[in-house]
Amino acid sequence: xxxxxxxxxxxxxxxxxxxxxxxxxxxxxxxxxxxxxxxxxxxxxxxxxxxxxxxxxxxxxxxxxxxxxxxxxxxxxxxxxxxxxxxxx
Amino acid sequence: xxxxxxxxxxxxxxxxxxxxxxxxxxxxxxxxxxxxxxxxxxxxxxxxxxxxxxxxxxxxxxxxxxxxxxxxxxxxxxxxxxxxxxxxxxxxxxxxxxxxxxxxxxxxxxxxxxxxxxxxxxxxxxxxxxxxxxxxxxxxxxxxxxxxxxxxxxxxxxxxxxxxxxxxxxxxxxxxxxxxxxxxxxxxxxxxxxxxxxxxxxxxxxxxxxxxxxxxxxxxxxxxxxxxxxxxxxxxxxxxxxxxxxxxxxxxxxxxxxxxxxxxxxxxxxxxxxxxxxxxxxxxxxxxxxxxxxxxxxxxxxxxxxxxxxxxxxxxxxxxxxxxxxxxxxxxxxxxxxxxxxxxxxxxxxxxxxxxxxxxxxxxxxxxxxxxxxxxxxxxxxxxxxxxxxxxxxxxxxxxxxxxxxxxxxxxxxxxxxxxxxxxxxxxxxxxxxxxxxxxxxxxxxxxxxxxxxxxxxxxxxxxxxxxxxxxxxxxxxxxxxxxxxxxxxxxxxxxxxxxxxxxxxxxxxxxxxxxxx
Amino acid sequence: xxxxxxxxxxxxxxxxxxxxxxxxxxxxxxxxxxxxxxxxxxxxxxxxxxxxxxxxxxxxxxxxxxxxxxxxxxxxxxxxxxxxxxxxxxxxxxxxxxxxxxxxxxxxxxxxxxxxxx
Numbered sequence: 001x002x003x004x005x006x007x008x009x010x011x012x013x014x015x016x017x018x019x020x021x022x023x024x025x026x027x028x029x030x031x032x033x034x035x036x037x038x039x040x041x042x043x044x045x046x047x048x049x050x051x052x053x054x055x056x057x058x059x060x061x062x063x064x065x066x067x068x069x070x071x072x073x074x075x076x077x078x079x080x081x082x083x084x085x086x087x088x089x
Numbered sequence: 090x091x092x093x094x095x096x097x098x099x100x101x102x103x104x105x106x107x108x109x110x111x112x113x114x115x116x117x118x119x120x121x122x123x124x125x126x127x128x129x130x131x132x133x134x135x136x137x138x139x140x141x142x143x144x145x146x147x148x149x150x151x152x153x154x155x156x157x158x159x160x161x162x163x164x165x166x167x168x169x170x171x172x173x174x175x176x177x178x179x180x181x182x183x184x185x186x187x188x189x190x191x192x193x194x195x196x197x198x199x200x201x202x203x204x205x206x207x208x209x210x211x212x213x214x215x216x217x218x219x220x221x222x223x224x225x226x227x228x229x230x231x232x233x234x235x236x237x238x239x240x241x242x243x244x245x246x247x248x249x250x251x252x253x254x255x256x257x258x259x260x261x262x263x264x265x266x267x268x269x270x271x272x273x274x275x276x277x278x279x280x281x282x283x284x285x286x287x288x289x290x291x292x293x294x295x296x297x298x299x300x301x302x303x304x305x306x307x308x309x310x311x312x313x314x315x316x317x318x319x320x321x322x323x324x325x326x327x328x329x330x331x332x333x334x335x336x337x338x339x340x341x342x343x344x345x346x347x348x349x350x351x352x353x354x355x356x357x358x359x360x361x362x363x364x365x366x367x368x369x370x371x372x373x374x375x376x377x378x379x380x381x382x383x384x385x386x387x388x389x390x391x392x393x394x395x396x397x398x399x400x401x402x403x404x405x406x407x408x409x410x411x412x413x414x415x416x417x418x419x420x421x422x423x424x425x426x427x428x429x430x431x432x433x434x435x436x437x438x439x440x441x442x443x444x445x446x447x448x449x450x451x452x453x454x455x456x457x458x459x460x461x462x463x464x465x466x467x468x469x470x471x472x473x474x475x476x477x478x479x480x481x482x483x484x485x486x487x488x489x490x491x492x493x494x495x496x497x498x499x500x501x502x503x504x505x506x507x508x509x510x511x512x513x514x515x516x517x518x519x520x521x522x523x524x525x526x527x528x529x530x531x532x533x534x535x536x537x538x539x540x541x542x543x544x545x546x547x548x549x550x551x552x553x554x555x556x557x558x559x560x561x562x563x564x565x566x567x568x569x570x571x572x573x574x575x576x577x578x579x580x581x582x583x584x585x586x587x588x589x590x591x592x593x594x595x596x597x598x599x600x601x602x603x604x605x606x607x
Numbered sequence: 608x609x610x611x612x613x614x615x616x617x618x619x620x621x622x623x624x625x626x627x628x629x630x631x632x633x634x635x636x637x638x639x640x641x642x643x644x645x646x647x648x649x650x651x652x653x654x655x656x657x658x659x660x661x662x663x664x665x666x667x668x669x670x671x672x673x674x675x676x677x678x679x680x681x682x683x684x685x686x687x688x689x690x691x692x693x694x695x696x697x698x699x700x701x702x703x704x705x706x707x708x709x710x711x712x713x714x715x716x717x718x719x720x721x722x723x724x725x
Contacts, residue, residue, distance in 0.1 A: 002397030007300065009319050034380060035307035035315055036300070063101075063147065066155050067162075069326045070303075070319060071296050073394050075401075076144040076330050080101045087401050130613050278611070430644035467723040468641060486668035488645040489634040489710070497645035498636075507724045509636055509646060511710060513688055519620050520688075520708040522634065535610045540620040547622045547632065550650045 004074035020051035044086035108148035138215025182596035193253035203229035287332035289357035359527035441587035491524035639719035
């Protein structure tokens with residue numbers, strides 16, 4: 001299994017997003033760096049629209065992630081409800 | 090009239106289909122191959138362009154919306170930075186050498202990337218990549234602009250920011266390294282461009298450039314750079330995805346594409362790694378407060394992340410580029426070798442250099458236990474000894490350059506870090522020298538291309554690098570002074586050691602003013 | 608292999624000898640002396656004697672290193688294109704086949720910056 005990751009700017013917009021990801025992906029690991037927060041996971045990582053909406057109390061469009069996104073690793077598949085990164089090997 | 094929309098909004102996938110495929114058309118009064126003349130000459134076979142899908146499924150309307158939001162955030166911060174003397178929050182003004190290197194070496198490439206992706210988008214017959222290339226092209230010009238805007242705040246106070254983004258890229262010797270990389274890519278066909286920039290640079294290497302650089306900027310109090318960096322980086326994730334999608338697409342379309350793609354991966358991985366040796370130096374030497382060593386960054390972002398990528402591509406028959414073996418050796422050497430070179434050529438640079446102090450050398454020893462004390466510490470100590478005697482060493486003769494990467498021939502043999510690596514080829518009766526097996530291989534594969542390389546050292550010797558009207562035969566002619574003038578490098582202000590520079594003096598004075606009632 | 612292009616891809620080499628005003632390019636590296644981070648590039652007259660190359664051109668470039676003055680040129684090893692080469696001090700570069708863009712490597716056994724290779 002290879003590691004996938006996603007990194008965001010550290011700010012108030014991303015705090016609930018990061019919380020959601022950590023809650024939805026048991027085993028994912030948080031790596032905090034200057035001004036940047038990175039989440040590593042083995043094989044795959046799923047970001048769920050619903051989980052973020054629960055935390056922020058409003059509708060959320062997963063494309064809003066792009067505003068604070070820094071980098072990703074893995075193949076991406078995005079639809080209305082989920083944003084998934086994975087290595088398929 | 091009140092129109093009630095009962096129908097649910099289009100889903101992401103539907104919207105993407107409508108806003109990309111739905112916008113394409115068939116040619117009628119000209120054959121398709123005349124409209125897209127660059128689509129086939131590289132040998133890449135494509136059977137079904139509709140198989141190309143942008144995983145972000147970004148459409149133009151959403152693109153404008155989110156990009157506008159990024160711009161608003163960026164310029165709000167830049168205003169705050171300017172209004173609050175943000176430059177005085179830096180750890181140390183010598184940090185700005187890293188920013189100068191970025192502005193002179195990288196920002197102009199953003200502009201070339203803008204042109205290159207516009208051209209690639211124009212030349213692909215498929216509508217999926219065309220839309221994605223269009224967005225990336227607009228992103229890239231935005232990056233060039235925002236970088237110049239952000240750094241213009243430093244130009245009000247510090248030396249060396251006045252000519253970088255436009256003038257110096259075509260003149261300054263070490264800037265020919267990144268420039269030639271992009272020229273090489275742009276003068277290839279659209280598919281090779283996508284591997285060179287979209288895949289190798291954006292996917293495999295960009296993490297090594299932007300992530301540590303921006304974290305480093307944050308660590309060193311550089312709010313301007315962090316902000317443009319992150320604003321740009323939010324686009325990079327999309328660019329990386331495009332690069333990866335492109336490579337998968339080529340490999341899935343036809344098995345005959347594999348050897349062509351493999352050749353390009355091998356070439357552009359090595360070209361990119363050579364350019365990034367400047368970034369290695371920045372991370373290990375130019376940040377007053379360090380984030381991580383180049384070796385650590387290399388291990389995380391190249392060995393682990395790149396390893397995962399190549400494991401994944403193995404199913405198509407793609408092999409890890411051969412040059413990676415050499416990189417595993419090089420990761421413990423290149424930053425030191427390059428910084429020693431820059432320090433001994435600091436009189437001919439558009440930024441300040443300095444010798445690492447005792448604390449910094451201890452940090453380097455800890456990060457590079459196998460190499461720093463053994464090979465490099467004694468060299469820095471010797472240079473310091475000379476500097477203490479008032480004889481800071483600057484080379485008086487131009488270095489030999491690699492014909493391909495254009496870096497001085499400073500790299501060492503894979504099996505002996507005390508021996509310079511010399512490689513030589515002959516083409517049409519003329520000799521050509523390269524710094525490594527990687528660069529030699531690239532030369533030998535396309536000699537017709539690299540024999541045209543604009544090597545700054547040779548150009549100086551031809552007499553092409555002085556201001557118009559210069560007469561090199563006059564008594565007391567000083568070629569270096571004339572070269573600096575031609576580059577718009579102000580001798581004594583922009584170059585030489587940070588110790589004793591006006592940047593150092595001004596920063597100390599302004600900081601003093603900022604904290605006292607004087 | 609050749610460049611793949613849409614047309615016959617032929618361009619002249621940029622750095623041919625005729626561009627150097629009667630001189631030629633010559634590269635010289637001095638092994639084990641990384642004070643000079645890379646081998647150096649010189650323009651020299653093909654009619655210069657090898658002794659002039661050493662005594663003037665190379666001494667200007669390398670002479671600031673304390674090892675330079677200690678070199679016994681009767682005991683050094685020269686390489687040209689990586690192969691041993693025996694220069695003749697009284698002959699010109701042209702006379703002994705040192706051509707445009709040749710790379711010479713000077714090895715001075717025993718002299719290596721006091722063990723630092725610097």
